[in-house]
Amino acid sequence: MSLSEGENIAFLTSSLSKSYGLIRAVSGVTVSVRKGAIGLLGPNGAGKSTLIKTLLGLIAPTEGSYKVQGRDEGYLDSVGYMPEHDCLPGGLTAVGFVSYMGRLSGLPPDVSMERTHEILDFVGLDEARYRKIKSFSTGMRQKVKLAQAMVHDPEILFFDEPTNGLDPEGRKEMLDLIRDVADSGKTIVLSTHLLPDVEYVCKDVMIMNNGELILYDSLENVLGTQNLIVRVKGDPGPFSGALRRMGYSAEVSGGKVLVGGNASSKEVFMAARESDAQVRYISYHSHTLEELFLQLVGDK
Structure with a gap:
């Protein structure tokens, strides 16, 4: 979801990071939370x-900014x-x-x-x-x-x-x-x-x-629609960007991309061609929250 301000926004962050020495506890979180x-x-x-x-305000960020209640x-x-x-x-x-x-x-x-x-x-x-x-x-x-x-x-x-x-x-x-x-x-x-x-x-x-925000959505959207979990070879960034340009949500977690909006395998391969990505596998079904969680973080 895009970063924006408004009366319905509880808090928002922009490229928010917090490091303790070499450990990056929060890494580049950008989100606008309803x-x-x-x-x-x-x-x-x-x-x-x-x-x-x-x-x-209990700890200061290493990088980025945030607002709570618009302040x-x-x-x-x-x-x-x-x-x-x-x-x-x-x-x-x-x-x-x-x-x-x-x-x-x-x-x-x-x-x-x-x-x-x-x-x-x-x-x-x-x-x-x-x-x-x-x-x-x-x-x-x-x-x-x-x-x-x-x-x-x-x-x-x-x-x-x-x-x-x-x-x-x-x-x-x-x-x-x-x-x-x-x-x-x-x-x-x-x-x-x-x-x-x-x-x-x-x-x-x-x-x-691992310090990254890998999903923000309503439970209704997450559990009520069919999603694709796609693994691509190499950097998934260009592939997820191509999907977003096609109008689908695409959240990256390691080499896996969670594709929302009821995208089909046809759109996945169109995005792969556009971004020169190699699709390794596709999992297609409606998730329980536990299944989604394990798909996104289970082996990381």
């Missing part, structure tokens, strides 16, 4: 958390973040911590306390909210992390592996909460390696691997 419920998928080390932390600064009061790793102060109560986070986000003390109780009601922490966090179970701690991300009523919420460590019942409860947030009109970005979580909550999907 508001809504977005799943950010990828194996461990794909660059998901690094992308989120860059968008939150490149001054937007943090409109975003919330539920981090992957536990970072909760065990000596505070849930009420004390969440209300403190509300004040840090700019809420007056009385408003922050009122919002704290509203959000703790929403996540299902009843009398436990007055206990110290160090006594909480994993599921309760995850609820506190969710509450602090929501207390200031942000427009965009980033969830980084929110179901980590939860049993099946706790995982379902957390996903229901996140889906309720999305259904209320907020934009949510759910970063996970669990495909069923994305299918349960999200409308759009982004897939990253």
